[in-house]
Amino acid sequence: MLVIVDMQARLLPHLDGAQRLTERAGTLLRAANLLDVPVLFTEQNPRGLGGTVESLPVDLRSAKVVEKHTFDATLEPAFVDALPPAPATLWVAGAEAHVCVLLTVLGVLRLGYRVEFVADAVASRRAADRAVAIERARQDGARLTTVETTIFGWMGSCRHPRFRDVLALIK
Template sequence: MSNALCRTDDTVLLIVDVQERLLPAIHDGEAVVDRCLRLATAAGTLGVPVLGTEQYPQGLGPNVPALRALCADTFTKRHFAATAEPGFLDWLPACRSVVLAGCEAHVCVLQTAIGLLEHDIEVKLVADAVGSRDPRNRDLALQRLRDYGADVVGTEMVLFEWLHTSAHPAFRTVSRLIR
C-alpha cells in the first residue's frame, strides 16, 4: 500500500460501471455521477488518462453519456473484477497507480480494486465517487479495501493533490470544479 499523494504522472482514472439502468438504484447516484464527472474533467485537463468499464451493457445499458464522453475508451466486461476479464490488463495503460471510482462499491469496484492491488498497482479509491444500492454495502467495501491496501481518498483530495500547488497553470480551471 502506498499512502503517497495522488500524482498525475503514471496514473490512470478508471470509472467503473456508472451505467444508465443501474444508476437509479444506487444510493445518492446523482452525487456519484457528479463526482465522477468532476474527476474525469480534471483528469482530462491535467493529462491523466480517463477510462471506463461497462458491466454487460446489453442488460445494464451504457455508462451515463456525459461520463462516457469524457472517457478515452470504455472496456466491456462480464466479470465483476475487470482484472479477471481477458484482455483488460493489456488494455489498461502501464501505470503505477489507478484512481478508482464508480459502481457498485461492494461488487465491481471492490473486485477490480483487489485485482489491481494483486497486480501491484496502487489503488486510490475515491470514497465519495463510489456507490452501492445500500450505503451499508458501500461502507463495508470501503473498509475492506482500506484493510486490503487501497488508499481511500475523496474527490477534493485527488484534485488538489493532482494540482500540487496553487501556482499550477490549471489551478483556476480545476478549483472551479469544486465550487
C-alpha cells in the same frame, strides 16, 4: 490513471446516492480531462445495463472503454491491456462499490498497482454495502481518498497552469 467502473444507465437509478455519485465522478472526469490524466471506463454487460450514462463528461477521443462480463475487471484481458505498467497508481471510482468496484480494486492490488479508492465517488444499492466496501478496500491495501484530494494531488501546486480552471470545478 482514473478508472471509472460501471457508471451505467440501467444501474445508476437503483443506487443509494446515485446523483451524488454522478456529480462526484463528473468532477473527477472534468479535472482528468483538464489535467491530461488518462481515463479508463468499464461497462458491465452493456447490452443488459446500457452504456455509460450520458450525463458524464466523457471524452471518447482519449478515454478507453472496456466491456466486461466479470465482476473483477482484471479478469478481462482487454482491461489489463489498457492499464499502464505496474506499479502505477490507479484512482478508482464507480458502482457498485461492494461488487465490481471492490473486486476490481482487489484485482489490481494483486497485480501490483497502487490504488487510491475515491470514497466519495462510489455507490451501492445499500449504504451499508458501500461502507463495508470502503473498509474492505482499506484493509486490503487501497488508500482512501476523496475527489478533491485526488484533484489537488494531480495538480500538485497552486502554480499549476490549469489551477484556476480546475478550482472552478470544485467551487
